[in-house]
Amino acid sequence: MNSLSTGTRTPTARKLQLAALLRHLREREGITQRDAGGAVWPRSSAGSVQNKIARLESGDTGIEAEDLHKLLAVYGVVDGELADLARELQADTSQRGRWSGFRSIYSEQYRRYIDLEEDALLIRHVATEQVPELLQCRSYMEAEFAAVREGSPALAPPAIEARFARQEQVLFRDEPPQVHAVLSESCLRRVQGNKAVMREQLEHLISLSKKRPNIQLQVVPFAPRPLRTTAIQETGILERFALLRLAAPTLPGLEPGHLDFAFTRTGNELSRSDDVRHYETLWRRATTAALPVTESRLFLREVLYSFG
Structure with missing residues (x-):
């Protein structure tokens, strides 16, 4: 094999x-x-x-x-x-004919990320001001693209459908990857659209965390817990990034392993970083600073209630 x-x-x-x-x-x-x-x-x-x-x-x-x-x-x-x-x-490495449909709206660099996202065994995000695209609900996406629709009415619907297509092929396929996201509290309180949108988005996150065993969510609150103060100061939580893990080739004579890739985000663009070790360090600090999964789910509910 x-x-x-x-x-x-x-x-x-x-x-x-x-x-x-x-x-x-x-x-x-x-x-x-x-x-x-x-x-x-x-x-x-x-x-x-x-x-x-x-x-x-x-x-x-x-x-x-x-x-x-x-x-x-x-x-x-x-x-x-x-x-x-x-x-x-x-x-079998030709991209010819692949960039039609929802993929066509993305830049070449972003397409590469989408390919790796589709093939990943493990997807890790540190998010600061915005919920990661894979975890967004429709109203949250629509609110994000509201300004875009004013300037370019034809762009927003394809962009929204593209995100839903990615969610379908990544989160809801057979044997989906493990997804682990560390969310700054600012992700949860920075209003997209209005309070109703934020309530729907928070309910969506809680539902994913409860019903999808492959999705693990942690929150870094504004007010640090006593034992996590030092970790929060060192996390580099203000830097948004993603880590994707793929299977390495495995044959007799080759040790089983994996391939890790780091991506940073500036505006709407993603850039691949060669310094994966640096982002692995930031990831460990971020998860240490964050609340455990169960406490994070309770925290999500607290924020949900704060929106009325």
């Missing part, structure tokens, strides 16, 4: 799995990026081939089938399951 049994659906995830596999094979053989690239593209400069291998191993670029065959030979992998897996992953 090859790694495609891990459930990857999208070309983006398969490209990143291929990247991880090729990095593993190179490091296993003790070959430098420059030497590997030089063997495949002997007419290119040393700096150019090293950069190409580096981008290939980060998933930022793909590789042609012929070049992949040469690279696998450099790594001593010509036949067998590893070679078959690499070729299968390489052959």
